[in-house]
Amino acid sequence: MKNIGIIYNARVPEALDLSTAILHDLNLSENSWISPAENLETLLPRAESTDLVITVGGDGTILRAVNFTGPAAIPVVGINMGRLGFMTELQVDEAMDRLPFYFNGDSRMDERNMLQATVIRANSSGTDGPYHALNDVVLTRGAVSRVVTVAGTIDGAPITTFRADGVILSTATGSTSYNLAVGGPILDPESDSMVLKTVAAHMGLSAALVLKPSSEVGLTLEGFQPAILSVDGIIDHP
Template sequence: MKTVGIAYNDLIPEALDLAHAIVGELNLGANSWILRAEDAEDLYVRAAETDLVITIGGDGTILRVNRAIAPRGIPLLGINMGRLGFMTELTVPGVMEQLPRYLAGGMRVSEHSMLMASVYRRGEDEASVAEGPYHALNDVVLSRSRVSRVITVRAVIDGADVSTFRADGVILATATGSTGYSFAAGGPILDPLSDDVVLTPLASHVGLTTTLVLRPTSSVDFHLEGSQEAIISVDGFENHPIAPGDWVRITRSPYRARFLRANEHNYFWATLTRRLGLSLQGR
């Protein structure tokens, strides 16, 4: 690796200390940079001449950093200082001994599909200028903006009206994001390297109540009907207001998240129950 960037979660006091320790102990020096994960514009600029970005935090840190570097096609290596860490590769204990293997090259790169969402305001069609596009590694969620009110959503898949439902919201998740909000709402867990997407209603009262697994090339439109306002949330931290009559189109993103991996792919399944806080029965 010629140039290595480190993006850290500044809400974790130890994260910046670890970033400096990595630069110092591994003698990265002038061939490295350190930035906060929240500094998306700076990350995008610095990543132009970077071979690898190391994140220090958790999955949320990876989501923030990925939006900046995915257009560059640069691989990520996550060090977990958070909770679940589905996307992270390393933990803090022993990280100094393990990192040189990754920096030496030769590790496999795991590519994960992403979503692209565009927002159209009332009366606009696909030929109009949209807001966005917004790119998501985990999910795009259309949900109510008031705690006590449900929203009415008309779901259109590949141009076909599928259902109009009243619910707290609806999630469209990638395979990577299937272990997150979608899973908590009753959706299935997909192999993270799958390109399929999952549509999961949130507490649907009328209409579609079950999860749908869609092919990677599907185009999904969510039309906000009725009188209640809503919010579109991209990967849980980028939020945009949606008014009745507005609609959102979600397709596969041209970008892919790239992760540097030493563990075999079955490591995901081997650690799944532990990461979810579940125990294996009879073991």
């Protein structure tokens, strides 16, 4: 029996009930585990021994889970208890019957590219991260209502200086999220490409750039500006 991890949305009482039923009623291995989505840092040492992660919640629960599963390349199957469930695979009423197919390998697996972001602070030699995103990484203005000025590079080569409300770097999976809302292109979900798109650009490129998966994008704030790096809308780094 595989080692299964179950990550649930703690704000939905029914999610814990279903997670507990999966853990006990489907005879999972003794090394299987259950955790709220907001408390995954303590489970990082268990990543290498986890074969599959089940999320019980909505798309937000999956986005939180991939920060844990992504670096270890652990497959994820989602059970929808949210509003949209765009990324989830199963509905609640079918979960108990269909999950054994995933345990036994009788299912198709889609591979999706992710982004890795590192924050380099100007006032020190230290870095924060890396952070991992399934949808997008967004550099946006802080609480003050003014644009950010950002020098952009691709593989170390300057491309332009953006003056905008923000800059989005999205995966193909995330191209239907914030990127689409600001007029960016939709990519095939299985594409390896990335999209670089500004939010309400005042200067610099307003058109989206579709980049190869190996591209290294640099976004440098010019001067002292309050700004936030948002990772999948889950992690906000000031």
